[in-house]
Amino acid sequence: MLDVKSPPADLERLARWLKVLAEPTRLYIFHLIMEGYQCNCVLGSDLGIPANLVSYHLRALRKAGLVDMQRDPTDARWVYYSVNEEALAALNKALGGFFDPERIQPRRTICGPQDTILDVNEIEFNSGDQT
Amino acid sequence: MLDVKSPPADLERLARWLKVLAEPTRLYIFHLIMEGYQCNCVLGSDLGIPANLVSYHLRALRKAGLVDMQRDPTDARWVYYSVNEEALAALNKALGGFFDPERIQPRRTICGPQDTILDVNEIEFNSGDQT
């Protein structure tokens, strides 16, 4: 028996991760880091945005624990960013758990007209006009 | 050979999905729908928020294609929401593809001091102070 009323403890953490990654520019930055483009300057020039904005987004990713930073050992002015693999694994686990199709339950009969004993499979679906 | 410069076509779509789901209240609503709580009233009472706000979030989820709506066949006042399983499958595929750890590449040597021939495995990592 599932306890649905209590919000999952992971839900808030997942929402935080999603929020950080939901920003298109930031998602693209994360993508570039995964692909091996990891210094501030290249990220900025590749995206066509000022360096300080890249810093801003990188900081958000770092605060979320998704990326790490390292300074160049020979020239400490250069900073390289990399994906935190543990965080990525945790993220994947959280995503896979939350969006697991197996979790989908048939509608609970706690709302709707009382005399409606429904057969879920017989209800016609319509996606709505989406206006 | 990977073409990294071109932003993936899926990236924008993924960002849209993430943005819709990144809102904690909305994520919780989506969770409740997966668990079988699918009418507006229950969602609202369970979350302790007004019905119109639930409508607002449900509309966002519907516009993103993540949920469908259906009216009660015997009493058309009641509306039930359900997860669009095709969209969920597509979402899972997109997430799995994008956050695949296998995609992580070592740093490209197009930035940094020119004389730095680096061995990626020897660079010390530090997560930053995260302030």
Added chain:
DNA sequence: TATATACTTCAACTATCATTGAAGTATATT
């Protein structure tokens, strides 16, 4: 026909957050 229910839409407010330009920090080079 009048009232109640379930839900949606609307307009206004508010808060959050991405963006911008300038100033600041740290390191390296001349």
Added chain:
DNA sequence: AATATACTTCAATGATAGTTGAAGTATATA
């Protein structure tokens, strides 16, 4: 010591989007 480079921090702006309360729509019941 002075300048340049790589990057970060700061303050201010602007846009997006969640929240609220009231009005509106559609269906059902008395």
